[in-house]
Amino acid sequence: MTQPGNPSPEAGPTSARPTAASLPVVALDGAVTLLGGFPALAGADLRVQPGEIVLLEGPNGAGKSTLLRLCAGLAPLQQGSGRVLDNDLSDRVGRRRVRRAVGLLGHQTSLYDELTVEQNVRFWARANRAVDTDIEPALERLGIGGRLRDVPVSGLSAGQRRRTALAVIVCRRPHLWLLDEPHAGLDRAGRDLVDDLVRQAVAHGATVMLSSHELDRATELATRIVTVAGGRPLERGPSPEPGPGSARTCTGSADAA
């Protein structure tokens, strides 16, 4: 499963400072995010402990993507408090630190159509201060190291684009993986690969939050499930001890706030 030299899972996160084991990786209290005047997050409370794989599930428009973007330091925190990796999200310096320490796979892949697969991964890896020697293993790990490496991204399928974006995150070695629909557009082998990457990342000290509509697969992967509805994550009960196979706290569906 694991190949020698694979960057992220074996070596673990490198960006920014390590998180103290006692501190939650994500701590949101009454977090409000307005997008165009609309409360995309309406008083979100959430704790994520180190080593957890938290699945965010809920209907379209519930606020899952906004929650992930808030945790990445990209969406604004207008009310309430929020800390990610012990950095304050309401503070510009804190947000910049958070951004450097997380890996976000959004709906968009953040690739330049005109550049080849390798040129894209190489650019983003260097921009993220990744080690050059991590690039080649990441390309191989994601199955894009063969003839695909020299193909312009504009010529790739949706799944191949997704793999390229994942290779960037693998090079980045984030402390916190934020994956928005990571299985979307991937074939069965690709979805298995995503699950392997997530498990290996957690095994080497990272924490993962993901949203997915592939609930069977994602439920199997997650150590905890949080339902998001009406811009609020709805948790019942404490978080379980981190680690694969730990008990899950499943929430039921809930009313909008």
Next chain:
Amino acid sequence: MLRDAWLIASKDLRVEWSSKVLTGQVLPFGVLVLILFGFGISPDRRVVEAPERAVLEQVAPGLFWMAVLLSALLALGRSFAIESVDGNLDALKLTGLDPAGIFLGKGLAVWLELVALEVVLGAGAFLLYGAPLGHPGLLAVTVAATTTSVAAAGTLYAALASGLRVRDTLVPLLVLPVLAPVLLGATLATEAALFGPAGDGWPWAGFLGAFALLYLGAGILSFGPLLEET
């Protein structure tokens, strides 16, 4: 900062080289503008030995810089259009790259593209309008300072508009009024470089240098907050 700037500039140039937009669209557009200006001012080539030719020579600096400026709008719009698709701007924010480095890198890429454009358009202007070259030193300083002014101010305003849906039409509206004094200074300095006396051109070259430094400084200082808002 400089490392980040070079990373961004080399990526932008690679994107432009692969897309062929500069050679296939921006450059032909500039050449067309140059030719059409020539047609507009001296429509009948049979009378070029007559006073019209002298007029064409006299207005050559202004026509050249107008052609450069209009072509630059395409290059500037393109510089941030490639970041506005597929979430690239968010990904740039997540890198932790120095915002000042991003500004300088974007500006450097535009600067190099404009210099390439100016070499071709300058040769075209020489052939079409037949302007003499009196003071090459003054001309080189004028070209460098004007190009830096256009690249720096243009990059700043293109970034400002990059998060908006109307960015394609907004960039010219923002950039052209700001660059009007640059066009004036560049035209007068170039006139002095071509026809002399050179002493008339140096104050304008100094003005262009000051404008370039002003916008370089403004970009370096303000690009971080600007990036936050886009």
